[in-house]
Amino acid sequence: MTDKIPLAGVIGSPIAHSKSPQIHRHWLKTYGLAGDYIPMDVSSADLADVLRTLPKAGFVGVNITIPHKESILEIADLVTDRATLIGAANTLIFRKDGKIHADNTDGYGFVENLKAGAPNWIPQSGPATVLGAGGAARAVVASLLDAGVPEIFLTNRTRVRAEKLADDFGNRVTVVDWVQAGNVIEDAALVVNTTSLGMIGKQEMRVPLDGLRRQTVVTDLVYAPLRTNLLATAEEVGCVTVDGLGMLLHQAVPAFERWFGTRPQVDSATRAAALR
Ligand code: NAP
Numbered sequence: 001m002t003d004k005i006p007l008a009g010v011i012g013s014p015i016a017h018s019k020s021p022q023i024h025r026h027w028l029k030t031y032g033l034a035g036d037y038i039p040m041d042v043s044s045a046d047l048a049d050v051l052r053t054l055p056k057a058g059f060v061g062v063n064i065t066i067p068h069k070e071s072i073l074e075i076a077d078l079v080t081d082r083a084t085l086i087g088a089a090n091t092l093i094f095r096k097d098g099k100i101h102a103d104n105t106d107g108y109g110f111v112e113n114l115k116a117g118a119p120n121w122i123p124q125s126g127p128a129t130v131l132g133a134g135g136a137a138r139a140v141v142a143s144l145l146d147a148g149v150p151e152i153f154l155t156n157r158t159r160v161r162a163e164k165l166a167d168d169f170g171n172r173v174t175v176v177d178w179v180q181a182g183n184v185i186e187d188a189a190l191v192v193n194t195t196s197l198g199m200i201g202k203q204e205m206r207v208p209l210d211g212l213r214r215q216t217v218v219t220d221l222v223y224a225p226l227r228t229n230l231l232a233t234a235e236e237v238g239c240v241t242v243d244g245l246g247m248l249l250h251q252a253v254p255a256f257e258r259w260f261g262t263r264p265q266v267d268s269a270t271r272a273a274a275l276r
Helices: 020-030 045-056 081-086 104-118 135-147 160-171 180-186 231-235 245-260 268-273
Strands: 007-012 037-040 061-064 092-093 100-103 128-130 152-156 173-177 191-192 217-219 240-242
Touching: 007 245, 007 268, 020 037, 020 245, 020 268, 045 092, 061 245, 081 100, 081 104, 081 135, 092 245, 104 135, 104 191, 104 217, 104 240, 104 245, 128 135, 128 180, 135 152, 135 160, 135 191, 152 160, 152 180, 160 173, 173 180, 217 231, 231 240, 245 268
Parallel strands: 007 037, 007 061, 128 152, 128 191, 152 173, 191 217, 217 240
Antiparallel strands: 061 092, 092 100
């Protein structure tokens, strides 16, 4: 009898756009590991059944993406505190005892990408302005607070969503009206776009950016295009900018390590693999 080849994958709907298979397969090949990583289009109605079946076929875990990142918390047997606070999970481990363990590594990926792209950024150096209050914003806010950012100005088109997030994360998060977003950019050491604005096929961001200063670090979660108008404007001002692709790469690191037993490096070859 031989051990099954470990399998992992990503479950969402639709799933064809996902770059995760390229990233994980690149690492499997680079480190000479047995295994594979498979994209799976699964409906909400079938999700629980599929997840209970996958370990029997040799799956050691999966990534979860849109639209299942929130609802997965109801299906998982064990949910980390971090995923509970964020209200979403992106990584599942299928444990040997049959239990499904859910975690969220988006915030980890966000901060690691920021540290790599802006090594001189010091979390304690000043407030961060976060644009958007969706699922990704919750992971970003959690990780910035963990990293020691003293204050977060949170602004979202739908104010009530920002207020809910601030209620969940405590008094270091201050909600600012969307029409005032430009004003809190001026006061920030770090500006983060977590909205989908600027993404290919979506509207452009119209937040006034004249408050940007040279010493402000600017990062965008949008990675298609890689150089969004926000990042291009920030570059013109002389800011250090960090694109969103690295977050996608770094969030994959802890999952790959748990599933396949080797901690992978994020480097230029990983970026190239994701962009292929
Ligand atoms: P989400 O939960 O649907 O949230 C979308 C956010 O964008 C909300 O804040 C929403 O505001 C805002 N928004 C959408 N259209 C807008 C408009 N016309 N004007 C103003 N605000 C608008 O999505 P998500 O999961 O947080 O993802 C957000 C973005 O981050 C996406 O582009 C996604 O691809 C990217 N992302 C990247 C990574 C990475 O690894 N780089 C990881 C996760 C997500 P309302 O609340 O007012 O609707």
